[in-house]
Amino acid sequence: MATPKAQKKVLLLCGDYMEDYEVAMVPFQALQAYGVSVDAVCPGKKAESRGHNFTLNATFDEIEASKYDGLVIPGGRAPEYLAMNESVLKLVNKFSNPGKPIASICHGQLILAAAGAIKGRKCTAYPALKPVVVAAGAHWIEAETMASCTVDGNLVTGVAYFGHPEYIRLFIKALGGTVTGSDKRILFLCGDYMEDYEVTVPFQSLQALECHVDAVCPNKRAGDKCVTAVHDFEGDQTYSEKPGHVFTLTANFEGLDTSSYDALVIPGGRAPEYLALDETVIKMVKEFMEAGKPVASICHGQQILSAAGVLKGKKCTAYPAVKLNVVLSGGTWLEPEPIDRCFTDGNLVTGAAWPGHPEFISQFMSLLGVRVSF
Numbered sequence: 001m002a003t004p005k006a007q008k009k010v011l012l013l014c015g016d017y018m019e020d021y022e023v024a025m026v027p028f029q030a031l032q033a034y035g036v037s038v039d040a041v042c043p044g045k046k047a048e049s050r051g052h053n054f055t056l057n058a059t060f061d062e063i064e065a066s067k068y069d070g071l072v073i074p075g076g077r078a079p080e081y082l083a084m085n086e087s088v089l090k091l092v093n094k095f096s097n098p099g100k101p102i103a104s105i106c107h108g109q110l111i112l113a114a115a116g117a118i119k120g121r122k123c124t125a126y127p128a129l130k131p132v133v134v135a136a137g138a139h140w141i142e143a144e145t146m147a148s149c150t151v152d153g154n155l156v157t158g159v160a161y162f163g164h165p166e167y168i169r170l171f172i173k174a175l176g177g178t179v180t181g182s183d184k185r186i187l188f189l190c191g192d193y194m195e196d197y198e199v200t201v202p203f204q205s206l207q208a209l210e211c212h213v214d215a216v217c218p219n220k221r222a223g224d225k226c227v228t229a230v231h232d233f234e235g236d237q238t239y240s241e242k243p244g245h246v247f248t249l250t251a252n253f254e255g256l257d258t259s260s261y262d263a264l265v266i267p268g269g270r271a272p273e274y275l276a277l278d279e280t281v282i283k284m285v286k287e288f289m290e291a292g293k294p295v296a297s298i299c300h301g302q303q304i305l306s307a308a309g310v311l312k313g314k315k316c317t318a319y320p321a322v323k324l325n326v327v328l329s330g331g332t333w334l335e336p337e338p339i340d341r342c343f344t345d346g347n348l349v350t351g352a353a354w355p356g357h358p359e360f361i362s363q364f365m366s367l368l369g370v371r372v373s374f
Contacts, residue, residue, distance in 0.1 A: 007374040008175050011068045011095075012040040013088065013111070014056060015078025021161040021245070022074035022105050025197045025354075028054075030168055030205035031072075032358035033365065034177070034372040038072075039063070043085050060087075065094035070175055075106020075126065075160070083114035092117055101174035105158040105167060109133055112155075122152035124159055165207035172208070172372065181369040182210040187251075187261040189281065189304070190217040191271025196228035196244025197354040198267040198298050205361050206265075209370055214251040214261070218278050221252045229269055231299075233339070233355070238321070256284075263368055264288040268299020268319065268353070276307035286310060289347070294367035298351040298360055302326055305348075315345040319352050 012028055031038050039058035046059045071092065073079070082088045088111060095102050096117040104112055109125035110132060112118045119137035127143065134140050141150045147163035149156065151170050158167040172179070186206055190199060199215070206213050217226055228244030264285070266272070275281045281304060288295050289310040297305055302318035303325050305311050312330030319336075326333050334343050336352030342359040343350055347367060351360040365371070 007035060008069045008177070009037040009039070009067060010070045010072060010175075011058075011063065011065070012038055012072045012074070013082070013091070013108075014040050014042040014054065014074065015076075015082045016042075017077035018054075018074045018079075019076030019106060019161065020054070021164070021200065022076060022108075025201050026161065026164045026204050027072050027074070027103070027168060027171075029201050029354075029357040030164075030208060030361070031172075033205055033361035034172065034209075035362075035374075036175070039068075043082070043088060063091065065091060068095070068100070070101035070103070070171065071095040072171070073102070073104040073108035073111055075104075075108045077107070079107045079110040083110045089115040099154045101154050101156070101171060103156040103158075103167060103171040103174070105163075106160050109157060112136075112157075113138070118155070121155055122150055123155070123157045124148055124150040125157060126159055164204040168204070168208040169210065175374065177372050177374045179209050180371050180373070184262045184368050184370065185212045185260060186214070186263045186265060186368075187256075187258070188213065188215040188265045188267065189275065189284070190215050190226050190247065190249060190267065191275045192217075192227050193229045193270035194226060194247075194267045194272075195269030195299060195354060196230045196247075197357070198269060198301075199226075199228065199247055200245065201354065201357050202265055202267070202296070202361055202364075205357075209365075209372070211368075211370065215247070215249045216251050216253040216256060217249055218253050218275070218281060220249055221254075222250055224249050226271075231269065231353070233353070239353075253280075258284055258287045261288075261293075263294040263296070263364070265364070266295070266297040266301035266304055268297075268301045270300070272300045272303040276304045282308045292347050294347050294349070294364060296349040296351075296360065296364040296367075298356070299353050302350060305329075306331070314348055315343060316348070316350045317341065317343050317352050318350060 041060040092115040113136035123138040231239040306325040306329035340356035
């Protein structure tokens with residue numbers, strides 16, 4: 001669980017067309033869930049300016065590097081032009097020179113190269129960056145997989161977002177953090193067009209804590225894929241919908257022994273609409289709830305809980321359009337104001353949408369007995 005007050009403060013260096021997983025949707029929200037204060041900044045933009053469907057929460061020109069314990073540099077297209085910005089390079093050196101922890105992934109190492117921060121250091125990156133990294137004087141570490149990460153002192157580098165669990169875990173360690181209570185087995189109930197961030201952020205955040213996490217889907221097996229959708233909040237009357245990443249399942253649904261898992265997570269999105277009609281899904285959910293095991297459900301995931309009849313007498317929130325499902329199934333509706341508000345009632349954690357991931361994951365960690373300490 002997260003500490004009541006953040007004990008570490010980290011800066012996230014952003015730019016337009018950064019890779020979305022590599023910035024907000026995993027490191028940003030995961031670190032906050034662990035009790036780390038995270039400020040996201042971008043040159044030329046102020047707090048609340050929008051980047052790649054991501055809202056900044058601090059202003060670049062007002063940053064005092066001395067107040068931060070570490071720096072995170074996402075990949076994507078942004079590092080190509082951020083590496084040409086002298087103010088960015090000066091900022092990076094304010095972390096690099098005193099040896100503060102720096103985590104950089106994918107194309108983020110372009111910025112480190114331009115700042116002279118990897119000379120003589122072991123470093124990996126997205127494979128296409130090898131010539132630049134070598135020319136900058138780094139010792140290139142060939143990645144065995146796209147999930148590979150490398151550590152050299154205060155520097156953590158990764159190849160791509162597939163490696164987030166190890167990448168985040170190594171950064172937490174570099175910050176002086178320790179994880180306890182991570183001997184948990186957690187099951188994710190998935191389906192096509194589940195919300196992209198609502199599956200990947202909790203999944204990788206829990207893996208980063210060294211929990212064993214499996215993802216299953218009816219009529220699919222380990223190694224099969226689920227397509228996802230990104231639901232965003234852009235000022236319209238309801239959320240917008242865009243294609244998301246492809247998510248790989250890790251276990252077979254058929255023959256699954258739910259008794260071998262300590263907890264259940266139900267992502268939102270479009271999938272719950274049809275998963276709620278599957279009797280095997282309903283049976284699975286009932287088994288977790290009746291056993292009193294921790295269950296975390298977000299957004300439209302509560303459609304499944306409603307169909308399973310497990311919300312009667314429970315205090316619960318969800319995406320506002322799901323209120324009818326909650327009320328008709330006997331749940332006590334809790335208004336999600338603001339939209340990132342989450343609630344715990346007994347063994348059940350509910351949230352309204354992915355902006356609430358830090359609180360959603362933190363409350364789930366509390367039920368699991370998992371703690372990050374600094």
